[in-house]
Amino acid sequence: KDKSSKELKKISRSLHHISIQNSLLHNKIAGLKEVIQTQKKHKKKSKTLNLQQKKWAQEQRAEELRKAKIAELRKANKLYKEKIAEEKRVQRAREKEEREQAKAQKAAEEAKRRAQKERDKEVQNAQKALQLSQRGRGRPLKAAAAKKKPARRSVGARRAPKPATPPPPSRTYKLKSGRTATLYN
Structure with missing residues (x-):
């Protein structure tokens, strides 16, 4: 045991x-x-109360809406500026075209006026020639002489002054009555 x-x-x-x-x-x-x-x-993380989440969610939503509105306004502003720029381009092109048309019209009127003046001159020359031929042989025809140009004077000082020439004496003669007469040429 x-x-x-x-x-x-x-x-x-x-x-x-x-x-x-x-x-x-x-x-x-x-x-x-x-x-x-x-x-x-x-x-475990602590969870916020639903009321706070709703409040933050509303603020966040309001912020998102505000940002979306701002983005939309920027886009609309950009479109507006592009439209204004396009209208200005069109206006400038139209004004340029109008200026070119006015210039062309003015040039055409000037050409028309010159052509009319030329035709009038030709008609006048033809009439003169006709009148001269109809006059007959009474006087000989003078050649169209060029106008005499007046002598040019120099602006600078002369070397020596020219002596003054006395005027030619006038030709006189006595009449029968005793009075003196002067001849002028």
């Missing part, structure tokens, strides 16, 4: 030791699970 009681005690101690280790391990596992749970709770 001694031997079996010793073995029994030994087994009983081992069993007790193993059961205590088992319970310690279970406690340790439970503690670790609890620590993990608390860490998970701390990791």
Whole structure:
């Protein structure tokens, strides 16, 4: 019995030791699970209240609407400026065309006036020639002499002044009545 009681005690101690280790391990596992749970709770982000989200959402929506309106106004302004620029280009082209037409019309009128003047001159020359031929041979025809140009005088100072020539004496003669008469050529 001694031997079996010793073995029994030994087994009983081992069993007790193993059961205590088992319970310690279970406690340790439970503690670790609890620590993990608390860490998970701390990791979760806090959520804002729905009222605040709605308020921010409204502000964000209002901001988006404002930005969209600004973008739309910019686009409309750009289109307006392009339209104005196009109208100015068209206006300049029209004015240029009008100026060119006026210039062409003026040139045509000038050419017409010159042609009319030339025709009038030809008619006048033809009439003169006809009149001269109808005059007969009463007087010999003079060649069309060029007009004498007056002598040009120099502007600079002369070397020496010319002596004044006295006028030629007038030719006079006495009439029977005693009066003196002057002849002019």
